[in-house]
Amino acid sequence: MADKVPDIRFKGFSDGWEQRKLGDEVQFLNGRAYKQSELLDKGKYKVLRVGNFNTNERWYYSDLELDKNKYVESGDLMYLWATNFGPELWTGPKTIYHYHIWKLKLNSDHVDRDFLYTWLLKDKEAIKQSTNGTTMVHVTKGNMEQRDFVWTDINEQQCIGQLFMKTDKLITLHQRKLSQLEKFKSSLLQNLFPKNGATNPSVRFGEFTNDWEQRKLGDLTTHKNGVAIEKYFVEDGPYKVISIGSYGKNNEYVDQGLRTEKNDTTASRIAQHGDLTMVLNDKTTSGEIIGRVLRINADDEYVINQRTELLRVSDDFDSQFAYTILNGPFRNKVKRIVQGGTQIYVNYSAVASLSLSLPEKEEQQAIALMFERVQNLITLHQRKLDSLEKLKKLLLQKMFI
Incomplete structure (x- = not known):
């Protein structure tokens, strides 16, 4: 043999x-x-x-x-x-x-x-x-x-064992850093936004002193509802589709590989840079997806499908800040008004009537920049962690029989 x-x-x-x-x-x-x-x-x-x-x-x-x-x-x-x-x-x-x-x-x-x-x-x-x-x-x-x-020979065993122990230590390091950053982000969400009807958050940037105002989401945005566009799906279509499965748990777009053609129906539901989309249905009873918001980062690239709402913010509502607050304190309010059983949903008219706390535009931008930087670090460590885990999996396949 x-x-x-x-x-x-x-x-x-x-x-x-x-x-x-x-x-x-x-x-x-x-x-x-x-x-x-x-x-x-x-x-x-x-x-x-x-x-x-x-x-x-x-x-x-x-x-x-x-x-x-x-x-x-x-x-x-x-x-x-x-x-x-x-x-x-x-x-x-x-x-x-x-x-x-x-x-x-x-x-x-x-x-x-x-x-x-x-x-x-x-x-x-x-x-x-x-x-x-x-x-x-x-x-x-x-x-x-x-x-x-x-x-194999004990010397080769030791080389292999040490390699995987070092890889595991790197994985653990990035897992720990990722966990710390996520806890830090959670703390920011708790402290940089007002609580329980307060007019100011417990922590804020020193140059801002004005009270925050209560505003309804519907007064700060215009909206367009999604409709069923499945019959327009084509393999090489020019637009990516934002559907219920496009909303990841990290509030980032999940590309399902769905593409659609351009026609009168899809053209009226094309998102532009800075627009937001909100998912109104959830296939899980625990509400993992309901109310999550994506922020569009390119013009004429995405089209919304049914069960999603396209939002365009007003001049006094910073888009990046809107993305942060809608996925944070505001989403907790959305989850309290859901309907349904095995597949929960929420009507956008009810969402639009919900209020949120809004500071002046400059403070919005400062808060949004803080969260953007923290999220970029989270994404960086998540990517490094994913790469290390893929490397470990490959080494397990190739260095053993």
Whole structure:
């Protein structure tokens, strides 16, 4: 049989990889089984459960002494075998681990921990085809022990393991920065706009002192309703379509690849630079999309479909500020007036009658610029994160067999 080799390797390695059973190289050590009544709200030791990795559930404790193989400490490799299964590296203090977690003990020093962790991560998708259970999906120890483990020289393992650990650290770094920026943006939304009928926000730029005014959206915009234009869709049409699926959760346009021809119906619903579009329907009962607004960044490029409203702002309503406030405090008001059940909706006439707080034009522009810069940083880190995750996925495919 021909030697097994991956598509991409580090320079200096050329030998074929070996195949063995995973159970020949790794022991799967069960955690301690606890009844719910045995778990304490306070105690000597934390009890690590599957939920602590996946859902940030509350910690429970135990006063029972630690058995030799019933605890994990920093650096241990674990495998969650129930529900949200897969490998995990523990970086915390010495902790009791629950029955639904295995601690992995290497049988020899010719298997690198980081390489094994990464191999198990790649193998996770294949494992999904071999899981058991309905109410609680799980993988069995016997199944894991019989997995075909394809591996290489310890030195090559270490190179591969270190590469993926460094990639994971970069991914974690960008995830952390992204989370911090999103929290910062959330804080700005809470503090740069007036609350509970106040005439001024709690935080504002120093040069502005005038009170904010209450204005109805309908007095600040003109509008055009969308109509069904599906029959005008063509593959090479000159206009991109803004439909219900075009509204992303980050309030940016999602290109579904829909294009439309130019005719009397579509020509009257072409958006221009600075226009806004608002989605009036939502296929989710949770309201993830309803009331979201897009800001158009080009002339004669987009046409609105049904379930969307085209808005053009007045001279005293800055377009970028409008995009920010309509996706922020104003959208919370929209969500309170929705109708329907499985597919919720809102009538634009009701939306137009809602009021919003409006400062003078210069303050609008200052606030809009702040949010634009923060959003640009969020987008930058999201793109870097997406690129790193794509790179990791590619490396998993090309550096393993």
